[in-house]
Amino acid sequence: MRVTKKIKEEQIRILGEVYKDTKPALIFRNPFELLIAVILSAQCTDKRVNVTTARLFQKAATPEAILSLGLAALEEEIRDCGLFRNKAKNIMATCQILCEQYGGEVPADFAKLQELPGVGRKTANVVMSVGFNAPAIAVDTHVFRVSNRLKLAAGDTPLAVEQGLMKAIPKDKWSAAHHWLIWHGRNICKARKPLCGKCPLADVCPTAIDFQPSP
DNA sequence: CTCCCGATAT
DNA sequence: ATATCAGGAG
Numbered sequence: 001m002r003v004t005k006k007i008k009e010e011q012i013r014i015l016g017e018v019y020k021d022t023k024p025a026l027i028f029r030n031p032f033e034l035l036i037a038v039i040l041s042a043q044c045t046d047k048r049v050n051v052t053t054a055r056l057f058q059k060a061a062t063p064e065a066i067l068s069l070g071l072a073a074l075e076e077e078i079r080d081c082g083l084f085r086n087k088a089k090n091i092m093a094t095c096q097i098l099c100e101q102y103g104g105e106v107p108a109d110f111a112k113l114q115e116l117p118g119v120g121r122k123t124a125n126v127v128m129s130v131g132f133n134a135p136a137i138a139v140d141t142h143v144f145r146v147s148n149r150l151k152l153a154a155g156d157t158p159l160a161v162e163q164g165l166m167k168a169i170p171k172d173k174w175s176a177a178h179h180w181l182i183w184h185g186r187n188i189c190k191a192r193k194p195l196c197g198k199c200p201l202a203d204v205c206p207t208a209i210d211f212q213p214s215p
Numbered sequence: 216c217t218c219c220c221g222a223t224a225t
Numbered sequence: 226a227t228a229t230c231a232g233g234a235g
Contacts, residue, residue: 026231042232048222049231082220086233120233140231158232182231191229192225 001206003151015180031131063095090118142185149207
């Protein structure tokens with residue numbers, strides 16, 4: 001199947017229809033809690049992050065409070081999320097910068113966010129999009145996989161896929177489409193065993209046939 | 216490219 | 226047993 005512009009528009013239309021009521025999976029009350037949750041979410045399920053942050057934010061929910069907690073205590077709080085030494089060190093350093101340079105607030109600025117330790121392009125895009133309602137497409141593992149399978153935006157790096165998606169999707173739908181692709185990746189277009197049999201996009205997906213049982 | 220890393224699904 | 230999970234830094 002050759003994925004024409006027409007087919008991409010149809011893919012986007014179906015995604016928007018099926019996943020119109022989706023919202024962020026991570027639980028947060030403000031941009032700071034979102035930032036911490038997204039840092040913790042690397043190589044970890046959102047479900048596990050939500051359990052961890054619920055416990056953490058009860059004890060410390062501001063940059064100041066987390067700095068007071070101390071590195072060792074923070075490591076224990078977030079241990080279950082994996083990569084916990086790196087994440088704890090990065091969160092402490094980030095909180096330090098937020099306090100010293102931004103008055104304890106999270107800057108609504110993509111470049112400044114990316115300068116924070118433990119915050120790369122994907123995390124900065126999530127905070128801008130979800131936390132500050134700015135048009136952005138964060139390419140995580142799900143968005144990357146689904147976009148490539150659909151050939152909605154093919155690319156061998158997250159940045160290439162992000163740029164492809166920005167061309168294929170109207171700007172006013174960037175942030176919503178990011179959530180559509182994540183939900184689709186979680187529920188249907190799974191990494192290991194995609195459910196092509198019950199996928200609403202199977203007719204417009206060039207990869208679906210590859211997962212059908214051979215005749 | 217490698218390393219960081221525990222929990223979960225298959 | 227092993228692949229995968231809302232990645233980022235060196």
